[in-house]
Amino acid sequence: MEDSINDSLLYKFLLKETSDAENREILGWVSASEENRAEFRRIHKLFFLSNNQQFQAKLDIDQAWEMVNSKLPHTTRNSKVVSMNFFLKAAASVLVLLTVGIGSLWSWDRFFANRQSAMVTFETPKGEKSRIILADGSLVWLNSETILKYDALHPRNVSVTGEAYFDVKKDKEHPFEVSTASGMKVKVTGTRFNLKTYLDEPGVETTLEEGEVTVENADDSNFAVLKPGQQALYDIQKDQLTVRNVSPEIYSIWKNNELHIINVPFTDLIPRIERWYGVSIHLDSLINRNDRFTMTIKTESLRELLNMMQLTSKFKYEVNGGQIKIHAK
């Protein structure tokens, strides 16, 4: 068996690096038998698999969509929706945009099968994020493992478990209300805020970026009115709320497709990475906290990122589930 010779040559060929003489050799080899062609197809499959994910990750889908969209013969939208009843109209205006991930992440609970039920549910699987537009025009970003539900009759009353960032359409007449499994609610008229309420966490975290929100108890009693840059932490067990000042943009960092780090020192980088990957990081006191980093994170895993950082900073790390320890080397 001259496998290794053939392997090198075939691989070189698939990379389009072979000389004319080598190409003739390969052409002769595949012409010789169906067995050889089958072997070629097997090797080709491996060649393809060994780089397919990286290849896909490098594609710029937004740009590709722009290209295709610019070539579409845009027609004026016909208003078929008008003749439908309210339920269908509401459903038709629920626009879903997938921004990250390829999985299917939404379902309309028996919505079309049974119009008595008007519950609309959006669900993002683990490791994926999505952006949706609600019937009232409000934008919502959903982080990994988040469920958002609402009744199509009351599109400005939603419930959330997980983490969501809201950009609520202004409408003074109809306040927008988000309820959580803990009973705590957030009431707004028009604003941008981040809400984190995973079921396995002991509290609910509301971070206001712009506008004003009221955080309420289950019995509608007021807890606090937040100003931009304030964060309310609700301790479910103690039924207690504390408010503190934060940099709100860090808390909604997860909703971006890319995380840009430009000349950021180690200490400021840690909270950003924690929010991006949903982990908690313990930084050893011996670490040189003034090491600065510049990078763009897109689809890189946490390990890939840490390995990349090790190129310019001396440290070791240990990953233990969602807990990361960073030690000086």
Added chain:
Amino acid sequence: MTTEPNDSEFILLHRLKDGDELAFELLFRKYYPRLCGFANKFIANQQESEEIIQEVFLNIWKKREYLKLDHEIRPYLYKSVQNLCFNFIEHKKVIESYYSVLNLVYQNQSEDFNTYESVLYTELQNRVDEAMNSLPEQCLKIFRLSREEGLKYHEIAGKLGISVKTVETQMGRALTKLKIELKDYLIVILVGLFLK
């Protein structure tokens, strides 16, 4: 509350037939990367592969009213991409020997695209990734420079201060290792192909 991919795709397809651009965009975003990957397997040129996929989607939009789509658009997409790829190869085979070899190898062959989306396939992809990560350091480094950064053999040789022949041998070694590690999977995939 579980999501049923086919149900949501079923709704999307109906909205597409009604001329809903958003439904079209959703399908585009969902399938674009994997279809590009699939096309690039044959075309070995990112730009040409992307153009093929964009053409497939533009055709779908033009013919949306006449599409016979019941529950799934996937087989239709892969079939269309494969046809365009094979046409491309057919045209180029005289000019580039790369394509004349591919033409010969895939003549009268139909790729079983169902395997590209199956659980087994994901498993295979994971095994490939594992096998790649267990390659010797030098071998992995060369492989990454070639496949991920797109460097030519002579560029890699220059960068690492080794001979082109060494680069060639190391790349071959990577492939041999994959072949050995994944022997069982490849057989299963091929058997699956005959059962279809």
